Amino acid sequence: MRAFFEKRENLLLFLAARTRDMATAEDLVQDLYLKISALDRDADVRAPAALLYRMASNLLVDHVRSAQRGARRDAAWRREAVGGDGTHEPVSGAAAEEAVIARERIRQLAAAVADLPPQMQRAFRLHKLEGRSQAETAQAMGVSVKMIEQHIQAAIRHLAQRLRT
Amino acid sequence: MLSIVADEEGTMAQASAWLARLQRDDLTEADGLEFEAWLEADPTHRAAYRDALAAWQAFDTCADDVLEELAAQERRGARRPAPSRRWLVSAGGFAAAAALALALLPPMLTSSAAQTYATGKGEHERITLADGSVVDLNAETRLTVSYERSARRVVLEDGEAIFDVAHDAKRPFTVAASQRVVRVLGTQFDVRNRQGELTVTVARGKVQVEPADAAATDRAFVLRPGQRLAIAQTGRAQLQSVDPQETFGWRVGRLVYRGEPLENVVADLNRQFVDQIEIADPELGRMPITGVIVVDDQDAVVQRLSLMLPIRSVPSERGLLLLRK
Structure with missing residues (x-):
């Protein structure tokens, strides 16, 4: 338990690698905490850090799976609620302004992706935007999984630099 | 001043590498423990990682919208010349990584097939x-x-x-x-x-x-x-x-050299990896290399190179810079 509190921030950053935002990562850290409190107090844990990360990895696997299901459901719901063409009229002035800002942000993100070199961009689109696993992305592109990880790494570096300013 | 920039870029490269590694399909506790060791190794690591994370998560809530926007841009930009000159200026040599996917181009007019x-x-x-x-x-x-x-x-x-x-x-x-x-x-x-x-x-x-x-x-x-x-x-x-099997080695990721200048070896490696290796001085580039280089992980490859020659590597804007030890 002490190990958990000492490593809380590290665990948060570890989990956040696969969640949509920091708040979701916080939720997962909370789940992890509950799971750990449920463990037998007297159990002799020889490597608490390893156990924590093992549990965190398992939690992530479950989370990624259910998040994908959720996203698909959301998308289906949105299509139905909004109508086939995906457009809808904002109701109030504030909502309209918000929509304009969101629009601008999406244009920025898309422009940053469009500026990546072609192979790197393709890897990023398949893996990050279309949500394929690294192995699936590697297969689709006919390169090794190692290569996909390299492309993703380089893409993150470029995007972080570009979006920081 | 220069060295600080190089350090910052090196840290950012490491942070990106970690974030990419944590996307692996078979994530294990070992990844977690090594990640933690890296986070704790230097206070700047945490901040760099958070920067990388912010860019990464920026796409999460709107992946579909970004895909749609990209598709729309491509439809509009079919007439646009080469893919954005801005890229060339901001990232210098990285444009070299603009590689072609295996493509089946339309047949030439002069030939039937x-x-x-x-x-x-x-x-x-x-x-x-x-x-x-x-x-x-x-x-x-x-x-x-x-x-x-x-x-x-x-x-x-x-x-x-x-x-x-x-x-x-x-x-x-x-x-x-x-x-x-x-x-x-x-x-x-x-x-x-x-x-x-x-x-x-x-x-x-x-x-x-x-x-x-x-x-x-x-x-x-x-x-x-x-x-x-x-x-x-x-x-x-x-x-x-x-x-001949030495020459054919590239097919299985083995490059065999006999007295090949370092610059030629580096040119071969730069075709295999996204991050580009540069050589600090031309004299170093002419030093001969004899040996087998197994092409798997770029860090490991550079490590092996430094066992063959008195060189060391530092992170640079394009990837890695090789210096005399």
């Missing part, structure tokens, strides 16, 4: 041709194949490939590269056409290399198994005996 194959950085591709001949393409290679009734013609525009040719005496198989034609019967051989230098290495069978222009006065060479012909840009030709 020419097909072009191209590989990008780090890509190897095996293609099987209509007659059962097999061609292995090394990274950053582009070749065109056209089969006619009485001829099988390949043009190796740039790069390196190993040909394993099905025997067919009625339809000679030729590879045109760098103003030479390689003529073969059933055989296996490697042709490399990079930066104006052509090398042909034969493992099996017999190969003839002659000037593409019939009127040229350059002589023709006949190569037998275990022979390699190298023709420099100046036209100077050198014939030597080699172990």
Whole structure:
């Protein structure tokens, strides 16, 4: 338990690698905490850090799976609620302004992706935007999984630099 | 000042590498423990990682919208020239990584059934041709194949490939590269056409290399198994005996060198990895390397290089900079 509190921030950053935002990562850290409190107090844990990360990895696997299901459901719901063409009229002035800002942000993100070199961009689109696993992305592109990880790494570096300013 | 920038970039590169690694399909506790060790190693690591994370998560809530916007931009930009010049300026050499995916380009107008194959950085591709001949393409290679009734013609525009040719005496198989034609019967051989230098290495069978222009006065060479012909840009030709399997090693990720200048070795490696290696001074680039380099992980490769030569590496804007130790 002490190990958990000492490593809380590290665990948060570890989990956040696969969640949509920091708040979701916080939720997962909370789940992890509950799971750990449920463990037998007297159990002799020889490597608490390893156990924590093992549990965190398992939690992530479950989370990624259910998040994908959720996203698909959301998308289906949105299509139905909004109508086939995906457009809808904002109701109030504030909502309209918000929509304009969101629009601008999406244009920025898309422009940053469009500026990546072609192979790197393709890897990023398949893996990050279309949500394929690294192995699936590697297969689709006919390169090794190692290569996909390299492309993703380089893409993150470029995007972080570009979006920081 | 410069060293601080380099450090910051190095840290950012590490943070990106970690975030990419944490996307692995088979994430384990070992990844977690090593990640934690890296986080704790230096206070700047945490901040760099959070920066990388912010950019990464920015796409999460709107991945579909970004995809739609990209598709819309592509529809609008079909007329747009080369993909954004801004990129060239901001990232310098990274534009070199703008690699071609294996592409099937539309056939050329002059030929009935020419097909072009191209590989990008780090890509190897095996293609099987209509007659059962097999061609292995090394990274950053582009070749065109056209089969006619009485001829099988390949043009190796740039790069390196190993040909394993099905025997067919009625339809000679030729590879045109760098103003030479390689003529073969059933055989296996490697042709490399990079930066104006052509090398042909034969493992099996017999190969003839002659000037593409019939009127040229350059002589023709006949190569037998275990022979390699190298023709420099100046036209100077050198014939030597080699172990063909060393030349063919790239197909299985093994590069074998005998007294090869470091700059040539680095040029080979830079075709295999996204992050580009640069050499600090030209004199260092001329130092000869003899040995086998297994191409798997770039860090490991650089590590092995530093065991062969008195060099060390530091992160740079494009990837890595090699310095004298």
